[in-house]
Amino acid sequence: MVDVSQHELVPEHTVLSDDEVEGVLEEYDITPTDLPKIKRKDPALPDDAEPGDVIKIVRDSRTTENAIVYRLVIE
Template structure:
């Protein structure tokens, strides 16, 4: 079977540490549940991701060099 997460077109997905997450949520003045969602069944998620974790997704960007987004893992 093919590991989709290793494909060159799939951006980097990484579980965010709680300390870093607290800083991000405070910076944007939001709660964890305000973040966009990503399903646990998404094949691009790291194996260590669990429901309730927040994932940092880093994409290449023409305008900002790299774009960072955050998603909450849901069931």
């Protein structure tokens, strides 16, 4: 079976620690439920991602070197 998460076109997905999540939420003055959602079954997610985790996604960007987005994992 093919591991989609390792494909060259899939951006880097990282599970954030609790401290990192607090920093992101504080920086943007939001709660976790304000974040866009990503389903747990999304093939690009790391295997250790669980519902309630916050994922950092680093994408290539035309206007900046990288674009960073955050997603809340849901069932």
